[in-house]
Amino acid sequence: MIKHFLLFNAPPQLSQESLAELLLAARHLPQGIEEPRNFQIGAAFAAVTEPRWRFCMSMEFEDEAALQRYTDHPLHLAFRDLLRERIEDRQVQTVRCCDSAEELCALARAAQHEAV
Numbered sequence: 047m048i049k050h051f052l053l054f055n056a057p058p059q060l061s062q063e064s065l066a067e068l069l070l071a072a073r074h075l076p077q078g079i080e081e082p083r084n085f086q087i088g089a090a091f092a093a094v095t096e097p098r099w100r101f102c103m104s105m106e107f108e109d110e111a112a113l114q115r116y117t118d119h120p121l122h123l124a125f126r127d128l129l130r131e132r133i134e135d136r137q138v139q140t141v142r143c144c145d146s147a148e149e150l151c152a153l154a155r156a157a158q159h160e161a162v
Contacts, residue, residue, distance in 0.1 A: 047143045048107040050082075050116075053099035054129070054136035068132055071125055072103055078121045081112040099137070113140070 056065050069087065076085040082105040090097035107113040116122055129136065144152075 048110060048113050049141045049143055050105050050107065050113060051139045051141070052103040052129075052136065053101070053139070054133045055100045056133065057135070060132055064132055068128060069101070071128055075121060075125050076105065079116055079119050081107055081116040081119075083107070 056068075072087050076082040085103070085105045087101070087103045090100050090102065105116075107116065
């Protein structure tokens with residue numbers, strides 16, 4: 047399974063209306079695209095420390111092929127363009143998940159090898 051995260055902050059000059067439009071577009075994104083599962087969007091709060099990112103979107107994909115279909119989908123591309131117009135402070139993180147310690151160790155070894 048693949049988990050995909052988008053973390054972002056709204057700039058202070060972004061109007062509440064523009065932010066609401068962006069968040070609404072994000073919320074409706076998975077309705078037109080088959081691949082994402084378990085889509086969620088939320089706002090951060092200070093549970094232990096002040097959060098670096100104010101908003102987070104997360105979704106899951108069956109495999110890398112499903113993620114690629116999502117990434118190439120016209121609705122995703124339109125949302126990405128809208129996001130880039132309004133938000134500069136953002137980070138995308140994509141993670142391969144595993145069910146066992148052995149799989150996790152193999153992923154860690156592969157990640158270390160890729161970093162070299």
